[in-house]
Amino acid sequence: MALELRWDLRVPKGLQSLSASERRRVVRMILSLADDPEPLGAISLPGKPNWFRLDDGPFCLLYAIDRKDATLTIYAVTKDGEPLTPEDY
Numbered sequence: 472m473a474l475e476l477r478w479d480l481r482v483p484k485g486l487q488s489l490s491a492s493e494r495r496r497v498v499r500m501i502l503s504l505a506d507d508p509e510p511l512g513a514i515s516l517p518g519k520p521n522w523f524r525l526d527d528g529p530f531c532l533l534y535a536i537d538r539k540d541a542t543l544t545i546y547a548v549t550k551d552g553e554p555l556t557p558e559d560y
Contacts, residue, residue, distance in 0.1 A: 473505040474536065477544040485548035493550070497530050501545055508536050508543050 486494050503510070509523065516522040525532045533547040 474508055474541050474543040476501065476505050477542055479544060479546045482545050482548055489548075489550060493530070496527075497532075497548055500525070500527055500530070501532065501548075504532075504534065504543055504545075 486497065489497060504525075510525065512527070513523045513525045516524060519535075521536045521538075523532075523534055523536070525534070529551050531547075531549045532545060533549075534543055534545045536543050
């Protein structure tokens with residue numbers, strides 16, 4: 472069963488900073504999480520149950536999974552080593 476994707480209100484700002492081709496790549500990556508929420512390379516964040524970080528080249532996603540509600544919420548999209556910690560959210 473696919474998870475419902477949700478977006479934090481800050482995510483569009485992160486996507487706007489990307490070029491059109493980068494944005495398409497990241498959106499495809501986000502959409503794939505609905506069917507595979509913990510792909511190879513997803514890192515569970517210590518001290519934050521159900522929070523994950525997924526790096527793909529220069530891009531990083533921060534997201535949380537709520538299996539009870541069958542949702543996955545994207546909290547941040549960053550590029551090129553911008554600082555990213557769950558404490559920011």
